Amino acid sequence: MGMVFGVIVAGGVGNRMGNLERPKQYLMLGDKPVIVHTVQRFLRNDAFEHLIVPCPKVWIEHTNSLIKKYFPEKKEHITVLEGGDTRNETIMNAIAFIEQSYGLDEETLIVTHDSVRPFLTDRIIQENIDYGKKYGAADTVIPATDTIVTSEDGAIISDIPDRKKMYQGQTPQTFRAKKLRELYSSLTKEEKEILTDASKIYVIKGEKVYLVNGEVSNIKITYPYDLRVAETLVKNMADNL
Numbered sequence: 672m673g674m675v676f677g678v679i680v681a682g683g684v685g686n687r688m689g690n691l692e693r694p695k696q697y698l699m700l701g702d703k704p705v706i707v708h709t710v711q712r713f714l715r716n717d718a719f720e721h722l723i724v725p726c727p728k729v730w731i732e733h734t735n736s737l738i739k740k741y742f743p744e745k746k747e748h749i750t751v752l753e754g755g756d757t758r759n760e761t762i763m764n765a766i767a768f769i770e771q772s773y774g775l776d777e778e779t780l781i782v783t784h785d786s787v788r789p790f791l792t793d794r795i796i797q798e799n800i801d802y803g804k805k806y807g808a809a810d811t812v813i814p815a816t817d818t819i820v821t822s823e824d825g826a827i828i829s830d831i832p833d834r835k836k837m838y839q840g841q842t843p844q845t846f847r848a849k850k851l852r853e854l855y856s857s858l859t860k861e862e863k864e865i866l867t868d869a870s871k872i873y874v875i876k877g878e879k880v881y882l883v884n885g886e887v888s889n890i891k892i893t894y895p896y897d898l899r900v901a902e903t904l905v906k907n908m909a910d911n912l
Contacts, residue, residue: 673778674720675800677713678765681706681726681734681786682754695892696786701905705892707741708789714745716796723765725754759855759866766848775849780804783869784843787892790904798883803845808878810870811885812838841885844869854878
């Protein structure tokens with residue numbers, strides 16, 4: 672079997688954008704909302720059996736209406752779900768949906784991605800699928816360009832790690848769904864509380880996650896400044912077509 676599913680996580684309510692009335696994935700970028708750009712990227716790859724878009728409950732209806740508006744011929748190929756309280760619980764909801772609708776086997780693959788990273792490339796998606804199939808777990812990263820400083824107390828420097836070993840995490844992150852769920856359910860409550868993303872589940876459990884090279888342009892739209900950068904990228908892409 673070994674089906675491949677895209678999980679476009681639209682769970683965030685966007686507190687860091689200031690007092691906006693809508694999460695950043697629903698803000699307009701060029702002529703369409705950020706999330707529509709992201710879904711479009713996934714639809715360009717035929718490997719996906721189905722795309723799952725988990726989002727906050729109050730935004731399900733709106734997200735469905737965007738899917739119908741922008742992808743009328745593909746709407747059967749995309750399911751909007753309610754997200755969980757955390758990113759990992761949201762991914763677990765997506766896995767439960769896959770299990771109910773398609774069944775899970777050892778090879779079932781999920782390519783999880785931030786809805787607010789609309790500039791991921793076809794190559795990044797394909798390499799995630801290839802690495803996921805080959806290794807079972809992959810994470811998209813770029814080499815750190817800044818020196819990374821760690822501080823235990825937030826006041827003084829504890830360490831300055833060797834920059835050559837430092838990478839900045841992006842998404843997608845790709846996993847064999849069944850294995851991810853098994854590892855996640857084996858964590859303690861304390862371990863679950865320190866998780867920032869799904870790759871850390873593997874790291875805590877001593878499992879290997881392979882690196883896929885991201886792109887500097889695969890930016891995450893978190894702050895108002897990012898949206899201005901994104902507008903420039905969209906305009907440049909339109910000018911170059």
